[in-house]
Amino acid sequence: DTAVSQTPKYLVTQMGNDKSIKCEQNLGHDTMYWYKQDSKKFLKIMFSYNNKELIINETVPNRFSPKSPDKAHLNLHINSLELGDSAVYFCASSSQTEKLFFGSGTQLSVL
Amino acid sequence: KQEVTQIPAALSVPEGENLVLNCSFTDSAIYNLQWFRQDPGKGLTSLLLIQSSQREQTSGRLNASLDKSSGRSTLYIAASQPGDSATYLCAVLRTGLQFGAGTQVVVTP
Numbered sequence: 001d002t003a004v005s006q007t008p009k010y011l012v013t014q015m016g017n018d019k020s021i022k023c024e025q026n027l028g029h030d031t032m033y034w035y036k037q038d039s040k041k042f043l044k045i046m047f048s049y050n051n052k053e054l055i056i057n058e059t060v061p062n063r064f065s066p067k068s069p070d071k072a073h074l075n076l077h078i079n080s081l082e083l084g085d086s087a088v089y090f091c092a093s094s095s096q097t098e099k100l101f102f103g104s105g106t107q108l109s110v111l
Numbered sequence: 112k113q114e115v116t117q118i119p120a121a122l123s124v125p126e127g128e129n130l131v132l133n134c135s136f137t138d139s140a141i142y143n144l145q146w147f148r149q150d151p152g153k154g155l156t157s158l159l160l161i162q163s164s165q166r167e168q169t170s171g172r173l174n175a176s177l178d179k180s181s182g183r184s185t186l187y188i189a190a191s192q193p194g195d196s197a198t199y200l201c202a203v204l205r206t207g208l209q210f211g212a213g214t215q216v217v218v219t220p
Contacts, residue, residue, distance in 0.1 A: 033207065033208070035208075035210075040212070041149075041198065041212070041213055042210070042212050042213075043155075043200065043202075043210040044210070045207040045208060045209070048206075048207050055206075056206055056207045058207075090154060090155065092155075092208075098143075098160070099145060099157045099160045100145065100155075100157060100202075100208055101157065102147075102154045102155040102156075102157075103154055104153060104154040105153070105154050
């Protein structure tokens with residue numbers, strides 16, 4: 001069974017559209033994250049939720065809105081997509097200060 | 112603000128040689144340090160995690176050391192194999208995980 005699964009794997013869309021990426025973990029972890037990997041392969045944290053509460057919110061445009069309906073899910077909704085949003089988005093989860101487990105990534109291409 | 116640096120950015124070695132990957136960080140107030148592997152077009156796989164109170168961790172051919180006072184970690188991969196070819200990233204945990212830019216490793220047969 002996949003520990004951290006995110007969908008879709010690929011997302012191609014036009015500028016200005018609104019899209020969502022879903023993430024689910026079946027590890028029983030308390031904390032979930034969203035990371036963005038840019039074209040230079042640099043990974044940067046965007047958000048972190050602990051027990052459904054937002055604990056980290058880096059300087060991310062407010063077009064990005066995470067939603068955590070329960071501990072096992074952290075979805076990412078993006079409004080009014082821009083060209084610069086094109087990247088690979090990774091979901092991850094962990095239990096307190098233990099290892100992070102990553103999803104396989106969602107490659108977003110904004111045309 | 113925490114900065115994580117990995118040197119070298121790329122490394123190519125013949126099969127059988129040992130690999131040495133370096134990671135440095137500016138703020139020693141970390142909870143742990145993790146080493147990850149990323150294959151092209153794939154997600155990240157956690158290799159080793161060293162808690163802030165530990166000095167090293169070992170798993171098979173992999174050994175990672177941590178020197179918090181100097182802000183350094185080193186990943187050693189013994190007797191490299193072509194299957195070790197990937198990008199290796201280190202990350203430190205404080206408020207969220209801060210990543211280095213990675214070292215791209217190629218092991219030639």
